[in-house]
Amino acid sequence: MTRLLTRTTSSAAVALALLTVPYGATVPPAAAVSAAVATPRTGPQLAASWTGPLSTRGRYVVDAGGNRFKLKAGNWAGAQGTWEGSGDVNDPANNQAGQVSHNMPLGLDRASLCATSREFS
Incomplete structure (x- = not known):
């Protein structure tokens, strides 16, 4: 499996992709890892998928749990x-x-x- 991964992507990119797997989760197949590393999201795609720790609900700023966050x-x-x-x-x-x-x-x-x-x- 290591040989297949190093052929399709750089070893540093594979290491980064594997480090993002949560503890206890199964490692995705090599094809999925190479596809994720080969096609990074940029610009509008990245902005649309990112969620910050704070958001707004009405006139209030709230945290990820929906609790009011006072600046x-x-x-x-x-x-x-x-x-x-x-x-x-x-x-x-x-x-x-x-x-x-x-x-x-x-x-x-x-x-x-x-x-x-x-x-x-």
């Missing part, structure tokens, strides 16, 4: 200020129109990947 973020309204990481953060010249941006929570685009992924577990 934890805020606009960092003072991000356009003049503070460049030096000097006193509390200096009024470093804040625009009295905004105290360093005390506001950061938006999702400013959160680290680790912190964001922990919220999903």
Whole structure:
């Protein structure tokens, strides 16, 4: 079987295809593996088949279990200020129109990947 697989596809692609088989499941025949590896889905096909961890139901964002997911973020309204990481953060010249941006929570685009992924577990 290994000889047949290496002839039809690259060994790295076969290894990747076999690693995606769930534990305890049967390994698909070589023809099915080579067909799946030889014809990857791209563009609209891939976008149509992909399902993210979050979706919408009415006006709510829900997770895969249908539970309401509350986004934890805020606009960092003072991000356009003049503070460049030096000097006193509390200096009024470093804040625009009295905004105290360093005390506001950061938006999702400013959160680290680790912190964001922990919220999903």
